Amino acid sequence: xxxxxxxxxxxxxxxxxxxxxxxxxxxxxxxxxxxxxxxxxxxxxxxxxxxxxxxxxxxxxxxxxxxxxxxxxxxxxxxxxxxxxxxxxxxxxxxxxxxxxxxxxxxxxxxxxxxx
Numbered sequence: 001x002x003x004x005x006x007x008x009x010x011x012x013x014x015x016x017x018x019x020x021x022x023x024x025x026x027x028x029x030x031x032x033x034x035x036x037x038x039x040x041x042x043x044x045x046x047x048x049x050x051x052x053x054x055x056x057x058x059x060x061x062x063x064x065x066x067x068x069x070x071x072x073x074x075x076x077x078x079x080x081x082x083x084x085x086x087x088x089x090x091x092x093x094x095x096x097x098x099x100x101x102x103x104x105x106x107x108x109x110x111x112x113x114x115x116x
Contacts, residue, residue: 025051026060031067035074044077045070049094052084064100077103
């Protein structure tokens with residue numbers, strides 16, 4: 001939805017979509033291009049480390065490592081959305097399984113057994 005500039009849920013104000021980039025998953029080149037185009041303007045990268053909303057798509061070899069390196073280099077935050085993967089892939093989620101430490105992790109309803 002962010003690609004079209006349309007909020008994906010009622011909780012996302014329409015004005016926020018102009019400040020959001022939606023990039024293809026597993027495409028390190030797209031991330032590099034975005035960081036080059038918007039130099040020092042990207043606050044964070046939010047990613048599902050293993051994508052669940054389009055099937056189960058694991059990260060390509062080196063993808064999560066590249067996100068960590070790019071965000072560290074540019075002093076942006078790396079946020080793992082582990083609502084689906086937290087405690088399912090490993091006790092410590094995808095970050096434990098893949099050995100990548102994000103700056104922030106969202107667990108949300110996974111902590112409550114899928115109840116909000």
